[in-house]
Structures are given as structure tokens and as C-alpha cells.
Amino acid sequence: MPSDPIISLRGVTKIYGSGPTAFQALKGIDLDIAQGDFVAVMGPSGSGKSTTMNILGCLDVPSGGEFLFKGRHVETLDRDQRALLRRRYLGFVFQGFNLLSRTTALENVELPLLYRGEDKKARYDSGMAALDKVGLKDWWDHTPAELSGGQQQRVAIARAIVTQPDVLLADEPTGNLDSERSIEIMELLTDLNRNSGITVLMVTHEPDMAAYARTIVHFKDGHVERIEEGVSA
């Protein structure tokens, strides 16, 4: 069950642009995410949920406030340090899958391990294990073009978990999939959360998908509007 917060946001703001055209996307976010939690982030477009996810994923930096990841201040890190943080602790799943084209499922999955400098044998073993976990072991030598959308997203999930990250960030992971594939993906995420202890943060605008989460954070106008806890137990 949820214990210490792995992520803490304190008064986080984000302003795009400057001067009269400046737009304040985040107006002071306070949020704690417990280790092992499954959090769905909801809200209308422009509510700040994607901006928050980008900051939580260390892809973007806050304009103000504090962002603690495992007790470390991320807002003070530079580009490369944040890249190393992503490499070590985070996994990403995108709405558009974002696999490398003309590259086999296994090579896509192995990619993060390559950047970690792991050797060929270790890459192969971990890559195949991750593909096995998402049920695509037999499809390892297929390129994205030869896989269905659901399969591509599962390869993307395998790529995200192959490094055994602490946190998996999923940005509308079912946005491009039909309901049947969406359910498969959600069950896979739930399984990873429960059985592998990965903290899952997911942006979605579908209540059906959010229902798989344990906690739902509602965003509105750059604020956290409300937090529902214990949605699914």
C-alpha cells in the first residue's frame, strides 16, 4: 500500500512566454504521490495536467516552486542531469507510441539499456523478459509497421519497464486505441503497478480508464481541483 511520497510538488508554477503574452499554465501546484500508487490525472484541456506530467517526467522544468523526486530537488538539475534521472528512474508511454520505425520490437525495447551501457547479453535477456511481460515475446523481430496499435503500445510499455523504473508515466496511453485494446493496456498497467511495484502516473480524459487508478487527481485552470483516493482497491 502507498507509503512515503516518491514525488512532491510544492507551489509549482509554470509560465510560458514572457511579457504581455505570457501564459501561466500552472498556478501553484501542491501534490504528493506515494510510492506504489496508481494515479490518474484528469481535467479539461488547458487545465495544466499535461504541463504537470511533463514536469513530473523531468522533461520540462517548473518556473517556480519545488519538485522533489525521491527527496532530490529536480528543479535545480540541468538538462543532462534530468536525462540521467529519466534514464535511471522513469519510463514513458505516449499516446502516439513513439517507437522507432523500421526497428524491431526487441531493439526498441533494448534502446534504453543501450544508453545505460549494458552489454549485448544483458540487453537481450532484459528485453525479452520485458516483451514476455507484455505478452509479445513471439513478436520480438517485428517492426512497428507489422504490429497493431495495441501491440505497438505494449512494445512501448515493455520499453518503459525494461529498465525497471520506479515511476511509469503514461500520457493518454489508450488515446489511439479501441476500447478492447484499451482494456488490455489498462490491465497491463494495473498488473505492473500491483505486481512489480511500479508507481504509475497516467493522464487520461476517459473516466473508464481513470477508474483503474487508485487515486484520481482532477486539474482545473492550473490548480489541483480535488483528489479522489481509494478509487479502486
Added chain:
Amino acid sequence: MLGTTVILAFRAINRHKLRSFLTTLGIIIGVAAVVTMVTLGNGATAAVREQISSLGANVLQLRPGQGFGRGGGGPRPPDFKQADLAVIENQLTGVRAVAPMVQSSGTAIYEGSNWSTTVYGTTAAYFEVQSWKADTGRLFMPEEEEAGKPVCIIGNTVRTNLFQGNDPVGKRMRIKGVSCQVIGALATRGQGGFGDQDDVVVMPIKFVQRRFTGDRDISQIMVAVDDAYDTSTVQASLEELMRERRKVKPGAEDNFNVFDTKQISDTLTGTTTILTQIVAAVAAISLLVGGIGIMNIMLVSVTERTREIGIRLAIGAVAREVLMQFLVEAIVLSCLGGLIGLLLALIASIAIAPLMQVPFIFDVKVNAIAFLFSAAIGVVFGYFPARRAAALNPIDALRHE
């Protein structure tokens, strides 16, 4: 880190074969065109130089009248006499050899073959002036010259056309209806400044005067200047001597001319230098066009690659690693293209040079410059768009359409 990026670079090249091929194609064409053109241009220049040097170095040609074929109105200036030759030989310092010459054209016949050619009447000194040696047989004996015997020495073109592969020495052929004995055949000289120098039959001047020209005049005197003397000094002395001999009044124009073969060589060398420069300019343009081709392919693939960069950054690659991969890719493709281009240029030059009758000259400098220039274009245009993409926020790079 370098190992990883090299693996990634080769994977990317292998996966996008068409893109890789098109990128290298630009470089291949650029390099091949430049190197081939400059190589052939250099060959042509060398061929012209070769022809110039075959005219004989430090040779003064003394002819009646002013310049080539400028007869104009008035009486034709007189030809030279035997006495003029003797005076030049005896009074002019710095002379290595002096040869008189008369010319006539006619048909040479041997058995069934006949060949239209030029007959030179001269002495053995002619071969010394021209630094020309017999390939087989011998040159004139003094008594043959003195008596004007019907003997001839043939150039290689005449030999090929009349005797095919057979040894002509000792054979009797007919020239302008007169029988003569072939005593020697000359070494090949090739194309000269004034056509095929090997298309010639050389006979003793006295024979040619007696049987063909019908007088004892000498139409041209060739003077080889000793290497130890300055050609222009000897030329000035020769002009002074001839004005005196031909009784040209002070202030009047010469009724003869002395032509320094070095003048032709200087003129022709200047011309070929300009030609080479034009070729180099054309080559530079094709290199530039090739470069623009490379830029195009590189820029077109930026959209696709920007997303790729976004993916790599998101899953934890440091910008430096992504850039290193692109740099390695660009270097590999550019160098590969450059090497293929050099190879093609080598093959093309070796194939085309004989057709153009120019020597093949491998110029390391040209090869190196073309290679480095195109490789630099490939690397720069492969690297800089990637650098811009890697500077983007990973999220923006991912959204790039």
C-alpha cells in the same frame, strides 16, 4: 558511450537505406564529377605540354617573310641560299646545330599501298635539332647528303600505313613517282602543334631540291641553340646577321622572321592554364551542386529525425549522445560517399583518358580536396539540423510533425 553511439549510427544507416543512399549519392556525384574533370583537365594540359616539348626546345625557326603565310602584296621575300646556311654555321655563336629545310607534298607508294604525306628535304643535322632518333635503320650518311641520293627516312605514320608491321629498312618505295630506298624509320613523336609529326618522309635536301622543288633555295633554316647560351641573345644575333646578309636597310622591316618555339610553348601553356582554370571552376560548381543535394536530403529527413531525437531524449539519452550518433552517421555516410566518388572518378578517368588521347595523371591534391570538401558538407549538414533538434525540449521534439 562512443561504442553505443557507433552501434546506433550504423543501425540507423542500415535501416534507412534509401535515405542513406541519397545522402551518399550527392557526395558520390560531387566528388566523382570534380575529380574526373580535373584529372582529365590536367591530362589535357600535360598532353599539350608534351606536344610543345616535342617541337624541340631552344629551337629558332628562320623563315622568309613576316610571320606565318602573310604574303600580302608586293614581291615575295626571297628564300635562303646555301651560303646563308654556311654563314650561320660559321659566324653565329651559341649554335648547337643548323638544319636547312625544304618541303614538298606527295604520295608515297609501296606495293599495293599508297599514302599522301609531306616530304622534308634536309640534312642529318635536322634530327639533331629536333632531338629525333631512328627507331630502326640509320640516318643520312655525309656522302648521301652530298650527292643527294634517293634515300629516305620515314615517320611512324608512313611506316604504319605503307609497311604495316613489316620492317621497312632496305625496301624501295616510290615517292612522287621517284623510287627511293628506305634507310631508316623514326621513333614516334605523336601529335605536334601542327598536326601529326610522324606523317613525314625525310630525304636529303639536295635530292628534294633537284627532283621536286626545282631550285637550290632553302625555305626554312632551323637553329638549335646551345643550352649554355641564352636563346633570345642568339635570336638577336641571328636577326642582325640576316639583315646584313639580306641587305635590309636600317629602319626597314625585316623580310624574314625568326620564330622561337618557346614562344609557342609559352602561348599554349598560358591557354591550357586558362582551360584548367575553367575546368576547375566547372568542377567547383558541380561540387557545390552535389553539396546542395546533400543539404536537401539532410534537411528533408530532419522532420522524421526530430521525432526520433525526441524519443531518444525522453527515454534517457543525453543530448550529447544523440548528437554523437548523428555526427558518426554523417561522417560515415560522407566518407563512404567520398570514397565511392573517388573510386568512380578513378575508373572514369582511366576509361576516358585514352579516348581523349590524354595521359591519366593521378593528382593526390585534387582527390584530397574534393573528398574533404564534400565530406565536410555532409558532416556539417548532417550535424547542424540534428543539433537544433537536440536543443529542443524532448516534448516539443516528440510533437514535431
